[in-house]
Amino acid sequence: MFAGALVGGLIETFLSRERMSALFPRKAGAASVLISAAAGILFPVCECAVVPVVRRLIGKGMPLSAAVAYLLGGPIVNPIVAASTTLAYALDWRMVVLRTALGYGIAVSVGLLMGRIFPAKEALLGTEQEQHSHVCPCVVPHDTQSISSVFNEMDGYCTCPGVQETSRGEFISKAGAAFRHAADDFLGIGHYLVIGAFVAALAQTFVSRSVFVSVAEAPGLSIILLMLMAVALNLCSEADAFIAASFRWLTPWSAQLAFMLIGPMFDLKLLLMYQSVFKRRAIITLSALVLTAVFAVACVVELLGGRMKP
Numbered sequence: 001m002f003a004g005a006l007v008g009g010l011i012e013t014f015l016s017r018e019r020m021s022a023l024f025p026r027k028a029g030a031a032s033v034l035i036s037a038a039a040g041i042l043f044p045v046c047e048c049a050v051v052p053v054v055r056r057l058i059g060k061g062m063p064l065s066a067a068v069a070y071l072l073g074g075p076i077v078n079p080i081v082a083a084s085t086t087l088a089y090a091l092d093w094r095m096v097v098l099r100t101a102l103g104y105g106i107a108v109s110v111g112l113l114m115g116r117i118f119p120a121k122e123a124l125l126g127t128e129q130e131q132h133s134h135v136c137p138c139v140v141p142h143d144t145q146s147i148s149s150v151f152n153e154m155d156g157y158c159t160c161p162g163v164q165e166t167s168r169g170e171f172i173s174k175a176g177a178a179f180r181h182a183a184d185d186f187l188g189i190g191h192y193l194v195i196g197a198f199v200a201a202l203a204q205t206f207v208s209r210s211v212f213v214s215v216a217e218a219p220g221l222s223i224i225l226l227m228l229m230a231v232a233l234n235l236c237s238e239a240d241a242f243i244a245a246s247f248r249w250l251t252p253w254s255a256q257l258a259f260m261l262i263g264p265m266f267d268l269k270l271l272l273m274y275q276s277v278f279k280r281r282a283i284i285t286l287s288a289l290v291l292t293a294v295f296a297v298a299c300v301v302e303l304l305g306g307r308m309k310p
Helices: 002-013 018-023 031-035 049-058 064-073 079-088 093-119 127-132 167-206 208-214 221-235 238-247 252-266 270-276 279-302
Strands: 151-152 157-159
Touching: 002 031, 002 049, 002 064, 018 238, 031 064, 031 093, 049 064, 049 167, 049 252, 049 270, 064 093, 079 093, 079 157, 079 238, 093 279, 157 221, 221 238, 221 252, 221 279
Parallel strands: none
Antiparallel strands: 151 157
């Protein structure tokens, strides 16, 4: 999560709105969503780290549909997760392909739907307004008289009036601003992670593992059970494949796949962390879309032969 906050701070400081627009299509649409859902290939982050990054990207004018697509696709469609999944399943490429392709498809579909259902103002927590009202923590003079701060919209960093900087000094100033932004994001989201981890610890302590065995022969129940388990455990997308692989002889492929799809897109910590980005109605809609989509694709995999054991 700290790595994601740091990336978000660097984006906020070094990547201007104009440069951000150059990386993605300027208008919200299918092209923007398709690119964003696959952006994890170049910017691999886990689901904890992606939230502060998305906050900053939205502040730079990224369309809602594209932001949701990256939020959901980034933690799955990236080389680190693909490598860990390959290792967990003993170099069996079938699960890797299924997870990556279906994760990408869900991210694109949900992103497009969210863009159609909500205007950005109805879904987001005023990130755009915060961007324009940003105040920089400039140094106060020894005479304790406050000085005004100016946010440089073009360059995306804080400067104080009357200060002449060399190129080296300018870089140091930007780097300092990036760390301040990262610290704000980390402290603003970190308590959600702590709460989610506490709830996950309760679930792991009081839910008997015999429950899994009793429903293993019912594919639909297995899918639901492992989805609930993924939501409660709050695992990192770069390590959850090893947990899923431990159920290879107890549950069908479809349930294991559902476990690895739902966790990076929706779990307890993410549900709490989403509150720093989206309004309540948007969170409810996003959660419902993700849960429905994952369950639907897992059922399709089951019908097409998901009970095969890897």
